Amino acid sequence: DDDDENTWTPLQLAAAQGDLPLVKQLLTQQPPPPQNDPNSAPRGYYGQTALQAASLNGHLAVVETLLRAGAAVDLPGGNNGGRTALVLAAGAGHLGIVRHLVDAAGAEINRPAHRYNGRTALQAAAEGGHVAVLRWLLARGADVNARPAGNRGRTALQAAASEGHDAVVELLLQHPDRVEVNAPAVRYQGVTALQGAALAGHRATVRRLLAAGADVNAPGGQYKGYTALDAGAD
Structure with missing residues (x-):
């Protein structure tokens, strides 16, 4: 069933598991069956291409192959x-794969976030608290204020603040391209950076954002929206 989230091709499964010998065997099989195409579309709700699966799980040799x-x-x-493969690698903190995808394969650093629950590479790295990946992406021109997904999206600062990644928050606040401290919450289940930190109880993050000019009265998303005071009260 193509709608089954567990419907993966043999190549996608081998790539996810980092089984390099099997990946090579499948790629060289003659005549090549359609399911061994490295660009076979992901199936189901959470499907991944072979490259995405290898990137997410940190298998650099498989990515290169x-x-x-x-x-x-x-x-x-x-x-x-x-x-994308780059977003997944960035979110998992795999710097070596991030670098290879950009430098060797030309992955688009500022590719817009998918409209539903998507992330840019920088947003994914910030959400995961991966400082080294974040620094590298910023040095390569990642947009610190890239627009988040309209549905459950977060800017890089909103993501880092919501997860309590203070080192990432500080890095973003000090970036030469001024980060938007008061970037608005997205419409569906969105939060500002301050709201996200308050809702999760990250007091140090709240104090730092207030010092940077965060608006305590900014509205939240239109669905399940909070002000920072509402969030803190919860």
Whole structure:
């Protein structure tokens, strides 16, 4: 069933598991069956291409092999999030894979976030608290204020603040391209940076954001929206 989130091709499964010998065997099988195409579309709600699966799980050798076999670097993932290989690697903190996807394969650093629960590469790194990945992406021109997904999206600062990643928050606040401290909450389940920190109880983050000019009375998202005071009261 193509709608089954567990419906993966053999190549996608081998890539996810980091089984390099099997990946090579499948790619060289003759005549090549359609399911061994490195660009077979992800199936189901959370599906991934072979390259996305290898990138998420940190298998650099598999990533390199798939790229040599013609894997397209910027294909979107399944319906929920539509995350590219670069976004998945950044969110998992795999700096070596992030660098390879950009430098060797030309992955688009500022590719817009998928409309539903998507992230840019920088937003994903910030959400995961991966400072080294974040620094590298910023040095390569990642947009610190990139627009978040309209549905459950967060800017890089909103994501870092909501997760309590103070080192990431500080890095973003000190960036030469002034980060938007009061970037508005997205319409569906969105929060400002201050609201996200208050809702999660990250007091040090709240204090730092207030010192940076965060608006305590900013409205939240239109669905389940909070002001910072509402969030703190919860």
